[in-house]
Amino acid sequence: MEQGKGSLKIEINEGGLNATLVLTADPEGEVWSLPKVQNVLEEKGIIEGVSKAAVQEALKAFAEAEAGTSVRKEIARGTKPEPATSEYYEWKKLPLPESLKTQADRLFREYAFPDIKIKRTEKVKVRKKVLKKSKLLFVAPKEQIVEEWQKKIVEEPAPINPKVAATGYVEQGDYLAELRAGEPGRDGRSVLGKPLSPDPAKPVLFYPGKGVKVDRNGLLAEKSGFFRRGSNWVEVFDFLSHSWELSLSKDKATLLFAFTPGHREASIPEPSLIIAKAGEEFGFSVEQLKGPDKLREVMTRSVQTGKALERIPLTRDRDAFFSVEVSSDNLKGLLTVVKGSGRGKPLILREVGAAIKASGFSGLDFGKIQNDLLEFYHGNGIELRDYLLAEGAAPSRGEDRSFDFSVDFLPETEYEALKVGESGFPSEEAYPMGQARSLARVAEGTVVGVLSSAQEGSPGKDVYGKVIPGIPGIDPHIELLENVRMEKDRFIAETTGLLEVFDGADGIVLRVRPYRDAEVKIELSTDKMEAWLTIEPPSGSGTKANRSEIDQALKEAGIVKGIIEEAITDALEISGAGSPVRRSVVARGKRPDDAGGSRIALIADRPSGKGVTITRSGRADYRNQDRFVSVKEGDLLAEILPNDQPAEDGWDLTGKPISAKDAPALDIEIGENIRQEEEGNRIKLYAACSGEFVYEKKKLDILKVHTVSGDVDFSSGNVKFSGTVAVSGSVRSGFSILAEGHVKVAGNAEASLISSGESITIAQGIVSGGKAVIRAKSSIETIFAEQATLLAVGSVSMKNACLRCMVKCNGRLRLVGEKGNLIGGVVRAREGVIAANIGNPKGSRTEISFGQDYLVMDRIELEEREVKKLRNALARIDTTMAGLEKQGDKGRLEMARKEKLKMMKMLEKRSMLLFTLRERFEQHYDSSVVVRGTVYPGVVIESHGRYWSTETPKKGITLIFDQETGRIIEASEAEPKEGEKSA
Secondary structure, three states, X not given: XXXXXXXXXXXXXXXXXXXXXXXXXXXXXXXXEXXXXXHHHHHOOOXXXXXXXXXXXXXXXXXXXXXXXXXXXXXXXXXXXXXXXXXXXXXXXXXXXXXXXXXHHHHHHHOOOOOOEEEEEEEEEEXXXXXXXXXXXXXXXXXXXXXXXXXXXXXXXXXXXXXXOEEEEEOOOXXXXXXXXXXXXXXXXXXXXXXXXXXXXXXXXXEEOOOEEEEOOEEEEOOOEEEEXXXXXXXXXXXXXXXXXXXXXXXXXXXXXXXXXXXXXXXXXXXXXXXXXHHHHHOOOHHHEOOHHHHHHHHHHHHHHOOOEEEEEOEOOEOOEEXXXXXXXXXXXXXXXXXXXXXXXXXXXXXXXXXXHOOOOOOOOHHHHHHHHHHHHHOOOOEEEEEEEEEOEOOOEXXXXXXXXXXXXXXXXXXXHHOOOOOOOHHHOOOOOOOOOEEEEEXXXXXXXXXXXXXXXXXXXXXXXXXXXXXXXXXXXXXXOOOEEEEOOEEEEOOOEEEEEEEOOOOEEEEEEEEEOOXXXXXXXXXXXXXXXXXXXXXXXXXXXXXXXXXXXXXXXXXXXXXXXXXXXXXXHHHHOOOOEEEEEEEEOEOOEOEOOEEXXXXXXXXXXXXXXXXXXXXEEOOXXXXXXXXXXOOEEEEEEEOOOOOEOEEOOOOOEEOOOXXXXXXXXXXXXXXXXXXXXXXXXXXXXXXEEEEEOOEEEEEOEEEEOOXXXXXXXXXXXXXXXXXXXXXXXXXXXXXXXXXXXXXXXXXXXXXXXXXXXXXXXXXXXXXXXXXXXXXXXXXXXXXXXXXXXXXXXXXXXXXXXXXXXXXXXEXXXXXXXXXXXXXXXXXXEEEOEEOOOOOOOEEEEEOOOHHHHXXXXXXXXXXXXXXXXXXXXXXXXXXXXXXXXXXXXXXXXXXXXXXXXXXXXXXXXXXXXXXXXXXXXXXXXXXXXXXXXXXXXXXXXXXEOOOOOEEOOEEEEEOOOXXXXXXXXXXXXXXXXOO
16 A cells, blocks of 8 residues: 655645645655545545545655645546526528629628617706796796706617628518527536536627617518628618419409519519419410510519509400300210400300200200319319210110121032142231131122121210111121222122132131233234243132243244243243243344345344243343343444345244345435434444434334333333333332433332432322332322332322321422321421321421421531541541550551541541531421321421420411521411510
């Protein structure tokens, strides 16, 4: 145990929070140990916060101390009292609106120093005159000067720190700050165990300035305006901002606007925010409201005059409307009501009621109708459409009709032999060959079945109470496929063949499969020098033509020489592929060569008449045939030369010899489209125009029009011609016409390519399944088009519908007939569109762009691809140059630099061209979209990157692009009423 000799003293500080042990070493002194020191502490009453460890530390140091040395150690510590905290103001977040900052800054600069006053009361001696009454009854009062003490209120500047801590905007009656209570103090304890009281809280010294009121809850703004505050002061400057409010009319169809002007220098509320609130809180669209310019104008006038606006209409003017109509089946009486808005004619329910009474409907429930109309009138809805006023009773349906076959079906053995054949019908995917449950032989015009007589059901009543006759029974579901038609109650075969009967999902399915063998025909010219072969391909399961049949036909025609084996082989291949062969030359005799005279030497090719060409890979190409020769103006066609050949006999196709003789003068007619030029002893013949070169029946000429008799198919091949092409039939799928002149097609165009340097006319229409491309440097005309691409520098005209097509032209798309409907697809027409209807009730997406040069847009897309290629090439050159620089290959590096410089110049040139094209594309052209009938939802119309669409069908409208507002508008909006502007 630590102990030492000497003297001991205990020191307690003035507050009683600390006790210090003082030990002074003295060899002659008293011995001090831990228990003894503890006894002294208890005797002195030190009981709070005593540290035994501190006492031990002091004793250890005391034991080791030299004589006369003192050891001081704090051995006890009391608990310090926690002082009370003062009341304080908690400031509200009242930011300064961005729109008011300019006015606030100007006002704060004008009154730079806070004007905060305090009032104090002091006593002052005041002299004044008084009348003092006399003690005598009849003596008048005398005036005397007296002195008295009075209280006087004196204003003087408050002791504030003028530094501004915050500014903002406050509304009258709002609290700037709320008064918060302070925290009470907490007692402490001295080392003697006595309680120590905390210091009291200091009072809050805060100086409210002008416009600020102090109450028990905090600092209250006495007026609206800007405030600024420091650490111990706050003041409010009077500045009332403008206020506004939106409300609804009694029928909730008109949005009303109230505006109270404030300080003249306050910013007018942003009209777009008011319009946005109208949409968010009241559901009004921008189209229903007056424009922001009009709203700004009336607020400005209100501020200038100081007069408030009391509930003025913010919605556009619209007259109320109502109609009472009957459904197409006369079973429903329907009411449509539209509330008026703005300053338009209001809805008057009395007039609606009178129209309902005058309708003549039977069974009207006037009580319910009145309640529903009042609910609508006081509700938020603008329109009440197709409200059911009255309903009749539908008639019932009679007994269903039955179907009876009128043909004899094949027995099982014959059915098995014929159930599978060839047809190529589109319906084969759903109803494959061989799955028919029955077959019957039919001829064209055969009645294959009939329906039983119709029977009517029970009658009903219409909405007026009139009787509606009963409905006949349902016809059985009979699906008609290829080659079957219905006339009244009879079903008739349209071709000779086999009637196939299938079991469909909802009933029976009928189809007639053609069935006929191939037909072979040989024609011999009158001079027996040329023979033509015609093959009509088989139908359905009929047998194909073969060589033995052709040989037999040649034999029957008496042909024994001059047979062209290659032509027969080609004809069999074409026929075998399912295409007809018509008047193909398969045999040619040898004419005698007469001595002397002149002869003609052909320079231009003559068509071989072959229905096939062999490609370099050895593949047979039946689409590109050698049927005619197309030449250009100025081509050398032939030369007329002196004949120096010896005479040689000839023969005809029957083998009869033809003797040679002295040649007469050259008997040949040269047409007006061939130019002759003499050169020595020869005459050169040139094409005077582009067209088809013909040399037949001793006549040489150029035809400006190439005529295809029949269809453009395997019998004719593709057509590539330098002039005009006329087709008496149709252009079949997979074939093409490329003409430098006009193209005229009497039939229709399937999935084909037709290109013209002039105009294209297709008499019957275009049905392509999305694969036809029709392009013309002038115009395109047809009856209708379905799933085709039509490209024209001029206009595109159709009588009937344009369905799901891609149309691009620099003229106008015109759909001129009553059925001229534009449904689906994409149209880009510089001058716009004229159509009966656009879109359909199903909402098919139909896109239209107008008013810009879309051929320029094509060039922009082409140039953008070229610029991208150049930039990629430059990136590759940079990579190459970096590699060559590392390798030190200066020669190739210099070549790469030159190539890069060349490409950069090309890039600059193309970029400038692209810039010019984009400027040209932004040019607007006079254009419009005219709809004679209805434009439906799902239609999207674009011009200059602005879009128009509708959520409800609209009738009889014309859309234009307004260059002033940059919007697509209805033509009726182009000239707004006086005093109004388009929103």
